[in-house]
Amino acid sequence: MHEVLDHDARLAHFLAELAPEGRSELLHLLSCPVCRGAARESLEDESAEGEPDVAYDRVFAEVEARSAGLVKQMAEQSAEVQRLLDTLLGSPAAQQMALAGSREFGDLRLADLLLSASWSAQPEDPQRAEGLARLGLRIAEQPFAQRQAGRVEEVKARGLILLGNARRLQGDLLEADER
Helix, strand or coil: CCCCCCHHHHHHHHHHHCCHHHHHHHHHHHHCHHHHHHHHHHHHHHHHHCCCCCCHHHHHHHHHHHHHHHHHHHHHHHHHHHHHHHHHHHCCHHHHHHHHCCHHHCCHHHHHHHHHHHHHHCCCCHHHHHHHHHHHHHHHCCCCCHHHHHHHHHHHHHHHHHHHHHHHHCCCHHHHHHC
């Protein structure tokens, strides 16, 4: 029989144990979809190699102990994804789809950034929103590891929703419904 977890007590304990300098990094991690996804993938990779049922207290202690390294790693990964985004969007429009389909740009965090930008562009600029959603979808169409299948499907679903809404905003209701 599974033990009933007192989430409030565990959260209070975790936050009480969290170093003051780790609080701003934790707030960023919780609010940034790119960093949250990178942290989840990193932790899932490690937990897949470890024990199946790990006590939360031990996990929290390990995360806190490694938070400086994790924050540095996330900052490096964010910088790399931003570089890819800048390169992709700085390329001629005619080449962007081909680049988004290349292995160099096969990063789901990049797709997340493109989809966030697509969401931000709606409803003011539905054509730009459509283009950004298409680029995000193109990235998600690449082959990814089986362990990322759920994440890939989530990116595709968000991309299709954003693409459909962009088409709806442009008056193409048939295409919007199709998406």
